[in-house]
Structures are given as structure tokens and as C-alpha cells.
Amino acid sequence: MKRAPSSPLDPAALADRLKVLAEPRRLRILNLLMEGVQCNCELGDALEMAPNLISHHLSVLRQAGLVDVTRDAVDARWIYYAINRPALDELNAVFGAFFDAARIQPRHPACGPQGALVRVTEIAIAPK
Amino acid sequence: MKRAPSSPLDPAALADRLKVLAEPRRLRILNLLMEGVQCNCELGDALEMAPNLISHHLSVLRQAGLVDVTRDAVDARWIYYAINRPALDELNAVFGAFFDAARIQPRHPACGPQGALVRVTEIAIAPK
């Protein structure tokens, strides 16, 4: 049942993470949470969304580990949401590692006329 | 026809950008392009995808400005693809700006029992 240890550059794993973020309403929720807003009702007011919709998107964000949930100590009917900062840090790290411009290698086409030229050149330069 | 100038923190605009990236095969293509692979045929071999599928995903990446296209000077049937480095840099900048952990504000619930407490506290501290 163990999955292969996914490298930080694993496209499938990164795509799954980005799917969670590629949604306008979820980004708006994250945006408000980062600004300190917390309860479902206030999110609903600010975003003009039905509470069940907010619940749905919050559960997606929660399953992705990006949002933490806390019940009110006085009245447990109220639930507060907050950004999971370590998850956010890791997200930035993974994203930055994948799309790091320093990873871009110079062109070396392996097929087509230029590929043939390159191969000839490489052989000429490094005949060994 | 001009769209409102979208701030770098505009959720809708960012979601559109992320939708392009939230796709495993497109990430694999980007990955290979960053490693210097260029022609459609080699992408097809490496990813075991039909050429028309690669074409499709490349067009999405091209429309997003992430990939540049060049025809071979000798034999124009061959087309080479390359990462658009400035676009990649801007992508990192926008992503980093939105998900910047420094943007996280301390909690200040505006409703619920804690919200009431906070409001009372704020009034007590700053009665003006």
C-alpha cells in the first residue's frame, strides 16, 4: 500500500497539489484566511457563498493540509479556520523547486536536422 | 475589451494560471522541456503520448506564455519547443506573492463567542 517515495519534482504529486489551488473560490478563501478571517459565517458574507459550498471547499483545503480547524472553547458550535503555515512553507518550497529557472538546460534536440547537426558537432568536439 | 488591471493577488487570475499547471502530463512536458528536450517526437517517445495529445497540451502551455515555438531553419517541418524563461520567473513571483507566509495575519474572528471577546478586548484597549 505504500506509494513510491515521490520526489519533490514528481509531476503527478505536484499536479494533485495544484488542482486544489486552481480554483478561484478556494483561492479567495485562502486569501481571507491569510488576512485573519476565521469563521464560516464571515467567509460566507465576504464571498457571498452558501455555507455548504464554503464547507465543501474548506474540506478540500483541509484534506490538502493547508487549513487547520478549531472548535470554539466556549461555544463548540462555532468552528474557526486558519492557514497551516508549515504546509504553506512546504508548498512554496515544492513549487519553487519544480519551476526553478535554474533547472533550465541549454537546448540539445536529439532528433530532426538540428539534432543531427548537434550530434555531429558533439562527435566532432568530443570524439571519444 | 480591456480587463481590469488584475493585481498580482487576484484569485481569479491566479486560478487561471494554476489551471494550466494542474495537469500531470503538462507538468511532465514542462519537466522535459526544462531538461532541454525539444521536439514533439522526442516528447512523445519519453511520455508515451500520441502526438496530437502533446500538440494539444503544448498549445495550452503556449497560450499561457510558458512555452516558445521555433521552426527548424533547415527543415521547417520540425518544430522545437522551449521554456519561456521570463514567464517562468513571473510565475514564480506571482505564486510567491500570493502564498507568501509573511502575509498571514494573526487571528481576529469577527463573530462567534471569541469574536465577541475580541471586540470587547479591542474596545477596552482602544476605546476611541
Place this chain on the structure above:
DNA sequence: GAAGTAATTCAACGACGGTTGAAGTATATC
């Protein structure tokens, strides 16, 4: 325990988008 409130879960709908095979375009070669 009954009623009320905050939030979640469920089931069904509908649209967006990735996939597929076939047709089409552009360019080169014979």
C-alpha cells in the same frame, strides 16, 4: 426533551476539459 443555531454531508445536476481517432495543414522529397 424540544427548539434553535452552526456547520457538514448527501444526492443529483451540469459544465468544463482531457482523451481519442480521423481529417486537415504545412513542408520537404522523389
Place this chain on the structure above:
DNA sequence: GATATACTTCAACCGTCGTTGAATTACTTC
């Protein structure tokens, strides 16, 4: 000009996922 090659475009299918309204859970108050 006919054939071949590299790639793109088209049309159709189908699964996924966001949305919606209703039902349900969890908790508090009367």
C-alpha cells in the same frame, strides 16, 4: 505533381468536479 513526413485541428465521448437544495449532525439554550 504525387507521396511522405511532422504536426495541428476537429468532433465526439466521457469522467471529474463545482454547484445546488435538502437532509443530517453537533452543540447549545430554553
